[in-house]
Amino acid sequence: MAAASAKSTAPRRRFKLVPRVLEPRVGQLRRDLRVVLANLRGERAPAWLARDGSRYAGAPAGLATRELEISEVIRETADAVSLVLRDPSGASLPPIRPGQFFTLLVELDGETLRRAYSVSSDCSIRDRFSVTIKRVPDGRVSTYLNDHAAPGMRLRALGPSGEFAREPARKLVLIAGGSGVTPMMALLRTLLTREPQRELALIYANRSQADVIFADALARLAVEHGPRLAVLHALEQPPPSWSGAVGRCTGPTLAGMLDDTPLASDPDSEFLLCGPTPMMDGARELLGARGVAAARIHSESFLAPQLQAKAAAKVRAPQAVTIVTAQREVGVVVQPGQTLLEAGLAAGLDMPYSCAMGGCAACKVELERGEVIMREPNCLGPTEREAGQVLACVACPSAPCRVRVRERGEA
Amino acid sequence: MLDSERLTNLLPTRMRSQVDSYFEALSVFMEIRDPKVLRSLAPSGVRGMLLQRGKQGEPTKISCNYEAHFDWTYPADQPEMAELYRRAKQGQWDSDSLAWNTDVDPFDYENPLLPDDFLDPHTLAAELGTTFTNKELAEFRFSLVCWLLSQFLHGEQGALFAACQVTEAVQFFDGKLYGATQVMDEGRHVEVFNRYLDQKLGRLYQINDNLFVIIDSLMTDSRWDMKFLGMQIMVEGLALGAFGVIYKVTREPLLRALLEMVIQDEARHVHYGVLALREHITKELSERERQEREDWAFEVALLMRNRFMVYEVYEEWFEGLMTREHWRRFISNAPGMKMFRQVMFSRLVPNLRAIGLMSERILPYYEKVGLLQYFDGVAADGLTAEQMLRELDGAVQY
Numbered sequence: 001m002a003a004a005s006a007k008s009t010a011p012r013r014r015f016k017l018v019p020r021v022l023e024p025r026v027g028q029l030r031r032d033l034r035v036v037l038a039n040l041r042g043e044r045a046p047a048w049l050a051r052d053g054s055r056y057a058g059a060p061a062g063l064a065t066r067e068l069e070i071s072e073v074i075r076e077t078a079d080a081v082s083l084v085l086r087d088p089s090g091a092s093l094p095p096i097r098p099g100q101f102f103t104l105l106v107e108l109d110g111e112t113l114r115r116a117y118s119v120s121s122d123c124s125i126r127d128r129f130s131v132t133i134k135r136v137p138d139g140r141v142s143t144y145l146n147d148h149a150a151p152g153m154r155l156r157a158l159g160p161s162g163e164f165a166r167e168p169a170r171k172l173v174l175i176a177g178g179s180g181v182t183p184m185m186a187l188l189r190t191l192l193t194r195e196p197q198r199e200l201a202l203i204y205a206n207r208s209q210a211d212v213i214f215a216d217a218l219a220r221l222a223v224e225h226g227p228r229l230a231v232l233h234a235l236e237q238p239p240p241s242w243s244g245a246v247g248r249c250t251g252p253t254l255a256g257m258l259d260d261t262p263l264a265s266d267p268d269s270e271f272l273l274c275g276p277t278p279m280m281d282g283a284r285e286l287l288g289a290r291g292v293a294a295a296r297i298h299s300e301s302f303l304a305p306q307l308q309a310k311a312a313a314k315v316r317a318p319q320a321v322t323i324v325t326a327q328r329e330v331g332v333v334v335q336p337g338q339t340l341l342e343a344g345l346a347a348g349l350d351m352p353y354s355c356a357m358g359g360c361a362a363c364k365v366e367l368e369r370g371e372v373i374m375r376e377p378n379c380l381g382p383t384e385r386e387a388g389q390v391l392a393c394v395a396c397p398s399a400p401c402r403v404r405v406r407e408r409g410e411a
Numbered sequence: 412m413l414d415s416e417r418l419t420n421l422l423p424t425r426m427r428s429q430v431d432s433y434f435e436a437l438s439v440f441m442e443i444r445d446p447k448v449l450r451s452l453a454p455s456g457v458r459g460m461l462l463q464r465g466k467q468g469e470p471t472k473i474s475c476n477y478e479a480h481f482d483w484t485y486p487a488d489q490p491e492m493a494e495l496y497r498r499a500k501q502g503q504w505d506s507d508s509l510a511w512n513t514d515v516d517p518f519d520y521e522n523p524l525l526p527d528d529f530l531d532p533h534t535l536a537a538e539l540g541t542t543f544t545n546k547e548l549a550e551f552r553f554s555l556v557c558w559l560l561s562q563f564l565h566g567e568q569g570a571l572f573a574a575c576q577v578t579e580a581v582q583f584f585d586g587k588l589y590g591a592t593q594v595m596d597e598g599r600h601v602e603v604f605n606r607y608l609d610q611k612l613g614r615l616y617q618i619n620d621n622l623f624v625i626i627d628s629l630m631t632d633s634r635w636d637m638k639f640l641g642m643q644i645m646v647e648g649l650a651l652g653a654f655g656v657i658y659k660v661t662r663e664p665l666l667r668a669l670l671e672m673v674i675q676d677e678a679r680h681v682h683y684g685v686l687a688l689r690e691h692i693t694k695e696l697s698e699r700e701r702q703e704r705e706d707w708a709f710e711v712a713l714l715m716r717n718r719f720m721v722y723e724v725y726e727e728w729f730e731g732l733m734t735r736e737h738w739r740r741f742i743s744n745a746p747g748m749k750m751f752r753q754v755m756f757s758r759l760v761p762n763l764r765a766i767g768l769m770s771e772r773i774l775p776y777y778e779k780v781g782l783l784q785y786f787d788g789v790a791a792d793g794l795t796a797e798q799m800l801r802e803l804d805g806a807v808q809y
Contacts, residue, residue, distance in 0.1 A: 024472070031469065032462040042426045045466055047723045048557065048616040051609040317613055320516055333516040336613040346512050 050316035051336065063345065063356055065105060065156040071128060073149050076213045079135040080179065081146050082120060086128040088154065096123045098186035099165030099272075099300070102131060103158040103355045106141045114357045115141045116302050118182040118274075119160065120214075122189040132213060134179035161354035161362060164300040169270040173263050174202045175283050177249055177275025178211065183300060184274065185214050192225045201263045205234040205249030205279065209242075232257050249275075250282030258290070273299040305358040305375035305394045315373055319397040323349055324368075324404040334397050340365070340372065341392035344405075351392060351405055358394040365392045370401025431735050432722070436460040436620075439718065445706040451637075452628055452710065459624035465565075466617045477633045479579040491686050491792075492585035499592035499679055504672055506603050513665040515611035517553045522662040524556045529660065529747035538741075539733060554724050557608065559657065561616035562719075564604040566650055569626035571597035573642040574680075580635035586687055593683065596676040603669050611665070621718040625711065636691050640704060643684025644762055645711050651677050651799075652755025656747065659803045671800060678796035681762060685792045688766040705768045709776055712759065716752055716780070754803070757785045765790035 018026050038044070072084035085102075087093060101118040117131035133149075136142045165187060172191075174184040181204055191198045206212050212233065222231045234245035234253055247253035258264040264271075271287055273280045280299050287297055307315065318333050323344050334343040341363050344351045354362035358378030367390045374380070375394040390403070440456055443449045458464045464471050487493065517524055532551060536542050543551070574597050578590030608615050629641030654677065658670040692701055725738045742748055760782055763769050769777070769786070777783045 028472070031467045032464075035463050035467055036461065039429045039463070040426060042423065042429060044726060045468055045617070047727045048561070048614050051613050051615050318515070318517060318611070320518065331516075333514045333519075335515075335610055337610075343514070347514060 050313075063158060063342070063353075065158055068155050068157050070149055070151055070153045070155070072151055074130070076132060077134075077210060079146065079211070080132060080213050081149060082130045082132040083145065083149055084121075084128055084130045085155070085157075090127065092126045093129065094160065095126075096129055096160045097166065098123045098190040099168075099183045100160040100162045100186075101183070101302075101355065101359070102160055103357050103359075104131070104141070104145075105156040105158070106144060108140055108144060113141050114158075115304065116161075116355060116357055116359050118186065118300075118302075120182040120185040120189075122193065123186055124190055124194055132179065132182045132185070134213065158356050159354060161360035162300070163360065164274070164298060165272055168272070169268060169296075170197060171199045171263055171266055171269035172201070173258075173261060173269055173271045174200065174204075175249070175254075175271065175273045175275070175279075176202065177205045177279040178207075179213065180273075180275030180279075180300075181213055182274075184272070185217070187272070188218075188221055188229065192221060192229060196228075199228050199263060199269075201230040201232070201261045203232050203234070203249070203254070203257050203261065205253075205275070206236070208235060208237045209239050230261060230263070232260060249279050251286070254283060254286055255290075258286075269296070271297045273297065274301070277301060301377075301379075303357075303359060303377045303379070305378045307373065307375050307396065311373040311398075314398040315396040319370075320400045321370070321397055322402040323347075323351070323365075324402065325349060325351075326405075326407045336396075338396070339393055340390070340395045340397065340401075340403060344392065349405075353393055356393040358391050361391060363392040364389050364406060365395075366390075366404040366406070368402045368404055370397060370403075371399040372397045372401060428726075428730055428735055433461065435735070439714065442713075443710050445703065445710075447703050448707045448710050451632060451707065452624070455624045455628035455631065458627055460620045463620060463623075464627070465620070465623035473627060473630045475576065475630055477576060477580050477635060477638070480582050480635075482582075482584055486584050489583045489585040489686070489690075492583060492589050492683065495679060495683055495686070496585060496589040496592060499589060499596070502675065502679065503592070503595065504599075506599050506606075509603065509669055509672070510665055511606070511610070515663060515665060517556065517612060518549045519663075522664070523552070524661055524663045524666065525552055525657070525747070526660050526662075527552070530555065530742070530745040535741050538737075551724075551728060553612075553614075554727060555721065557612050557614040558616045558721060558724050559653065560604055560608055560612065561614075562619055562622055563650070563653065564601065564608060564615070565618040565622055566626075566646060567597055567600040567604055569622075569630070570642060570646060570650070570680075571601055573626075573629060573638055573646075576630070577635065577638055577642060580638065581687060582635075583687065583690075586683070589683055593680055596680070600673055600676065603673065607666065607669060616723050619719065619723060621714060625714065636688060636696075637704070637707070639684060639688055639691075640708060640766075640768075641711065643680055644688065644759070644766065645708065645715065647677055647681045647684065648759035648762065649715050649755055651681065651758050652751050655754045655799070655803045656751045658800075659750075660747070674800060674803075675796040678791065678794070678799055681758070681791040682794075685762055685765050685790055689792075692767045701767065701770075702772070705770060705773050708763055708768050709773055712756075712763075712782065713780065715755065716782075719748075756782050757788050758791070760785035761788035761790040765792065 067088060068085040069088040070083050071086050074082040074084065076082055096119055098119070101116045103114050103116050106113050106115065117133055119129050120132040121130040123129065133142050133145050135146045164183060168187070168191070172187070174187065176184045184202055188200060188202065191200065202218070218231050222229050232244065234247065234249050234257060235242060236248055238244070238246050245253050245257050263269045271292060273283050280301065284297060284299070288294070316336050318335050321332055321334050321340065321343065323330050323332060330347055330349055332343045332347040334340060341351055341353050341356065352362050354360045358375060361379055364384070367388050372390050372395040374390060378391055378394050380389065380391055436456065440449065440453060443452065527548065532543055532548055571594065574590060574593045578587055578594060581587060581590060625641065625646060629638050632638055651674065654670050654674050658667060658674060661667050692704065720739050720742050722735070725735065729738060760777070764786060774783060
């Protein structure tokens with residue numbers, strides 16, 4: 001098919017009927033004719049175009065972002081950097097739990113892009129922390145930060161956010177793939193040094209040895225904390241002298257590694273998963289088959305939620321939304337391109353939120369009436385969806401709505 | 412007007428509506444008396460009304476041919492324009508300082524963007540033997556507001572480019588400096604209307620054919636004073652009329668604040684037009700040339716009076732339910748449109764008089780179309796922006 005069409009256009013390219021200088025005129029003539037004919041047939045172009053407000057969205061209104069300064073850039077691998085961040089004035093930062101993440105707001109080409117990055121440093125240090133960013137193919141923010149982050153550069157951020165590893169059991173098996181190791185690293189660094197009773201195992205899968213982030217730091221930790229920490233690596237493309245596991249971290253490879261980890265068969269240990277979705281799904285299935293209750297498995301995934309193209313067409317008009325809080329009921333208008341959360345905050349409402357990108361559920365509200373479309377994927381589970389809950393930070397109303405904000409502390 | 416209805420009766424409704432619009436356009440041009448004016452407007456008319464160059468869904472290319480006027484001696488030639496330049500510099504404002512965080516609810520009944528009876532839809536419903544639900548009325552009004560503001564935006568794009576051309580072509584050096592501030596002003600106006608439509612209303616209508624004809628005509632005319640007359644006097648007058656009416660009737664605070672700032676800029680622009688053209692028309696032009704401009708201004712005034720019929724909204728809502736002719740009658744008699752004509756011509760006619768385009772020979776024609784009642788008003792060079800805003804707030808009857 002492709003070959004045939006190439007053949008047929010080739011001679012036309014050589015003997016062009018219309019000299020190049022006249023091309024614009026001929027194009028215009030063709031458009032003119034098309035318009036007149038369409039008009040006579042009673043066909044018209046739509047009288048108006050929908051605008052989504054994104055052009056002037058700029059800084060999301062009302063989100064209380066924090067400015068952070070890069071104090072150091074550590075090259076971890078060819079495709080990953082750790083940024084050490086601190087408050088520009090040197091003030092101490094809010095308490096961070098290992099496993100939490102920050103949302104970085106990066107302005108590129110006039111657009112403010114939000115990305116979530118897990119803290120990878122020891123969280124008992126209060127005046128700075130680090131996030132580790134692996135370059136994602138075609139990822140604008142990760143590529144930009146890998147190539148251009150430098151000490152002194154400032155970034156706006158939201159967070160810390162997230163409930164991952166909120167109350168970790170004493171014995172933990174961590175299963176990480178690729179950059180999913182970042183929250184695990186914070187857990188190891190924080191828990192091993194502060195809590196001598198902890199026992200941890202890390203199962204860590206990568207494509208090749210060059211992709212292993214924190215290889216040296218992990219080796220050091222394993223030596224320092226001896227029997228309390230076991231680190232098992234798996235590589236898809238191992239070097240010749242490799243002694244660890246081989247293959248993708250699912251099915252038999254993972255099963256073999258779990259067999260090699262005494263903690264994995266301890267009925268008191270919990271499992272924390274972070275990595276690519278297929279890997280986490282595979283691990284969850286395997287653990288279930290080995291008799292691990294779902295309540296002992298926790299996972300974290302990183303998402304860049306977006307409106308699906310089909311859904312986006314439905315949120316092209318401003319919508320009236322009533323937001324009910326414990327204190328009052330306020331009517332706001334949510335503009336196209338705005339989220340429930342942004343509209344509520346802009347109206348001065350005290351709405352809870354944290355990451356503002358669908359990753360932490362801090363902004364969960366109850367949809368009492370109306371319809372919203374959420375940017376997907378996000379962290380809202382199927383039972384929450386059925387119960388009529390929505391994430392205000394990714395919800396765009398497609399009809400007039402009434403939503404109720406949870407009171408602080410309400411589950 | 413041709414009896415197009417009899418001719419097109421047999422065609423399917425939509426086609427009939429289109430053919431009717433061609434006849435209507437044709438009749439406008441057949442009524443132009445001066446062949447020179449016809450020659451200058453007709454090509455733009457074909458491009459705008461027949462070929463709909465502004466609605467082809469692609470950027471429009473308009474060829475321009477005029478001379479840039481350089482003066483390497485930088486004369487201080489027009490003290491009044493120098494004064495205007497000084498005031499314009501001081502009058503610059505930052506569009507970011509408007510309250511963009513205002514929630515705009517186009518369907519709010521307490522602070523409506525436009526009053527319900529701006530177009531008198533109940534009379535229309537009665538004529539059509541139907542009624543509109545409140546929801547339909549609100550959506551109809553939303554269409555109308557978006558249409559109006561979209562036309563403001565398109566007009567400001569024309570004004571931006573025309574201001575650039577005029578700055579290059581004008582022969583007064585003080586005028587060029589002033590012109591630079593006007594370019595900045597128009598850029599800001601494009602920004603605020605675009606931002607309002609983009610962020611608050613979420614809808615942009617296509618350019619109206621008649622507005623396209625006027626913009627096309629003055630962009631392509633090679634004579635600087637025609638550009639000037641078209642832009643600074645006619646289109647700015649049209650803008651002042653339209654902005655003034657919306658400023659007066661809207662209850663939406665952000666739009667009102669935005670229009671107040673824009674009107675203050677526009678008042679300076681018209682003032683500049685009066686200064687530059689009075690000098691040129693009374694001293695430089697021959698009587699024949701003056702007459703041609705006088706006729707041109709009259710025809711464009713008619714075009715502005717008769718032809719802003721909100722057809723895009725008609726096509727969206729009522730095509731097939733009523734004829735274009737019926738819609739024309741409805742729009743011409745709508746209270747909001749009457750007020751718009753009143754504000755526009757009470758500004759425009761005194762300005763035409765001030766620049767010398769209201770001689771005895773043309774007065775009967777203005778008389779005939781009912782525009783002479785505005786003859787004795789104050790021209791832009793004797794009027795401040797504050798006075799204009801005060802008048803809008805008070806005296807104009809709605």
